[in-house]
Amino acid sequence: MLKLYHQWTSTCSKRVRITLAEKGLDWESHHINLKDLEHLDPWYVKLNPAGVVPTLDHGGKILTESNFIIEYLDETFPKISLRPDDPYERWKMRNWMHRFESILHKNINLISFVKQNRMKRYEKFSEDELVNFLSRQVNAERKLSFEKRIRHGITEAEMQFAEDRISEVLDEMNDALQDKIWLNGPKLSLADISIAPFVERFEANDLKQLVDWQKRPALGAWWSRVQELPSYKTAFNFTIPG
Ligand SMILES: N[C@@H](CCC(=O)N[C@@H](CS)C(=O)NCC(=O)O)C(=O)O
Known part of the structure; x- marks a missing residue:
């Protein structure tokens, strides 16, 4: 189903x-x-x-x-609810999720491209292969972004800009978590779930400024709680078939 x-x-x-x-x-x-x-x-x-x-x-x-x-x-499937009951808290949850997608995801994508050496794969492309690869992109914005990254690379300034934007959102999360266990209060919500895989990505990419939990202790404590969730472990333990 x-x-x-x-x-x-x-x-x-x-x-x-x-x-x-x-x-x-x-x-x-x-x-x-x-x-x-x-x-x-x-x-x-x-x-x-x-x-x-x-x-x-x-x-x-x-x-x-x-x-x-x-x-x-x-x-x-409402039996186990992952949204706050209060409409204003629900708005806050959606606002977090919107910021995670529009700011955090966009910027970590650029950083991961460099940190995970994805350029290596494209550097081997001949001009024909590159044109073919770009022509297969279904989204004009992605196509443009790939073309820019592959042909012109990513500058240090662009990397720093991306990291700074992520930092701002992490500061907001740290502030919000001063008096709460989860982003929307006492109950785990979709906002916590929405951001969790990205925090793991900051660690995997060794982005020391972003995962300096002494600088953001409330966020660090939240992150420890997230990693203890059986659902988090199950989701991360899924490996490629075969
Ligand atoms: N806004 C979309 C973004 C999905 C997205 O970017 N997925 C990535 C993997 S996390 C992907 O499929 N990338 C393929 C590519 O880079 O060509 C969502 O939340 O579902």
Whole structure:
């Protein structure tokens, strides 16, 4: 009934896997191989016109955008709720999720490109291969961004700019967590789930300024709690089939 098209290391896929585990829902896995550009295959783009993972198929209803998918799951399977009851707190939850996607995700994507040496793969491309790769991108903005990164590289100033924008959001989180266990109060919410895979990415990319928990102790304590969640462990333990 629930089929998830996802990739094992993808942050947005992890959001959905944590939510599924937290809610105790059974699901079928369809792993998408990003390295082989399976997410740009026409059959997949029909499901997800942006050509990104994850995509959820709920009995034929196709859903994209990980933050919206997890909210859909929470509304559709309400037994274990991951949203605050109060409408204003719910607005705050959505506001966090919006900031995580529009600021944090965008900027960590640029940093990961450098830190995970993704350029290496594209540097080997001949001009024809590069043109072919770019022509397969379904989203004009992504195409432009790839072309700029591959042809002109990423400057130190751009890296610093990205890190500073992430830092600002982490400061806000640290402030919000001064008197709370979770971002929206005493109960784990979709906002906590939405950001968790990205914090792990900051650690994996060894971004020392971002994971200096002495500088942001409330956030550090929150991060320890997140890593202890069985749902977090389940989502992160998913490995590539075969
Ligand atoms: N806003 C989308 C973003 C999805 C996204 O960017 N997914 C990444 C993996 S985390 C992806 O599929 N990247 C493929 C690519 O870079 O070409 C969502 O939340 O679902």
